Amino acid sequence: MTFEQPKTMAAVVLYGKEDLRVEQLPVPVAGPGELVVKVGAALTCGTDLKVYRRGYHAMMLTPPIPFGHELAGVVTEVGSGVTEFAVGDRVVPLNSAPCDACYFCAKGQPNLCTDLLFNNGAYAEYLKIPARIVAKNTLRVPEGVPFEHAALTEPLACVVRGLEESGAQAGDSMVVIGAGPIGLMFMHAAELAGVDVIAVVKREDQVATAKLFGARQVVRVDEVDDIVAATRALTPDARGADIVIEAVATPATWEWAVGMVRKGGLVNFFGGPPSGTVVALDTNRLHYGDITLKASFHHTPSTSRTAFALITSGRFKAAEFLTGTATLDEVPAVFAKMMTRSTDAMRDIKTAIFPDGAIAR
Template identity: 35%
Template structure:
């Protein structure tokens, strides 16, 4: 094992460096994992810009991670793994004791921390993580495909929260990575018609290639009329992957009476005005969704293994670890969907 390893440090979007630190050692119940691929998430860029409500600078990123077990600690499930096992990280670190954890909803643990967000992450050569926070990569799945499991699991969870989508109509607000994954998850869950909105024509075109029935300009003055025409009426479910005042106003206009709005995007800190009179009068349900649980991970793994996600459409750039700063910059560019950082043995 090396004595020193590389790890990415983000102080701001303009100050992303690679630091040298002592190599970690697996403790009780932990795995030492060598990173192979790690994604740059929208949460990462929001944090780097100083806009994320729950992440502080500086931080050490890497929660969308794939790697190979390098060493195994003792006890607490670690012995179920062996060096050479390929694994995907499930990064939610939870207490296991609060009412939410005891009911199985550990994704909203009262003490929740996220590996790579509130703790140092996997954008590094080696890292340690509790053995119960990893899933094995299935045989035949590439590391690039496996790197999409974590970002897909959040939309899978959001779709599950919306109820049975069989035969229902859906609008997805925002055609970024999360919106496109919601499109895939909603289609697999049985949605009959799906419209996607975005400001950018290229993103709308990609949504159509990935199976949307309609892709509409988010700033169209007659967006509601266009969506109703495409879907044959108001939508049963809206997935707001933008989470801003304008998108929430659109969601309330687009959803049918008695319909559901699922907030998937990370909203800005502070208040967001909404039309409570319409929410009340139309019996609209608005529900937030955060991360995922192991069941969502298993579903996401199955979806990717089945070919339901077009990896070539989603992964638009890769960079080596030493060029992590370029990866963050690329992630902010509108032409990119998912940017990955690859980690070779130094």
């Protein structure tokens, strides 16, 4: 199979705070060990929204730079030395790969790799995949799995790692604070693992969505005077949940999380507030309650494969996460709309961006 690649392509470039532009850029050329992928579908993401709002990301990118990082597509060019992939293969390339040589990689923490290689530019017609990501974190997509479903692998891989790091087991109780895309993924992945999920949400329109993705019980912040007490009341003997996942990233929700967990339980601060944020926690409760506090950042090649297997198994409700479609030209408007979330009954979760302007399979 061969592909005729044009010399230029449309791509979305981030120039700074709330400044996205669709431009014509040269189509990338594969070097040794690299691939060029024709993007079949790319997805909007909460991290991309945060970067759009702030105009930068300290670890992943510095403007001006091609934007987006969740995608799947078809290999159109193979660099010298690549033997695992061929032109025409359907693939999902993850957005990073570790070095496997530094201190943190040796400690089994590749997500903290001191030379973690990131790749951005998913909102484009073509994307070059660096050799390290080709070798360590690119997966072949089976026929019949839509590109837009496969592209969910990256965020789900982060969630899978969060669940693994939290020690979630079937029969555990878990509170998930937040009903954004990541919070909903936590609810769904936890429910599939046999965990009893209580969701803490902000608005009425989020209740049905939380239940769709596996929350057995839902607490609305705007309906109770004491959100911590109301949530604990839904746990056996009001003792609190075994695990609490914080997926909002505000000081208030961090504090709620510590109040909602049982003695001996674990809180995972998954949502990351801006640098310099200060949170007040009850040290007496932490110490005498023997509470474990942790945070989870990013994914690993291992959790990427676990997430990918869950998506391709058909058990994961991939289609329900995709609530909108758009073309590359519409991406700036999509992100502008995401800044003021709709309060419609079925809120947007993720928008699938199709560079060809049609649903690609």
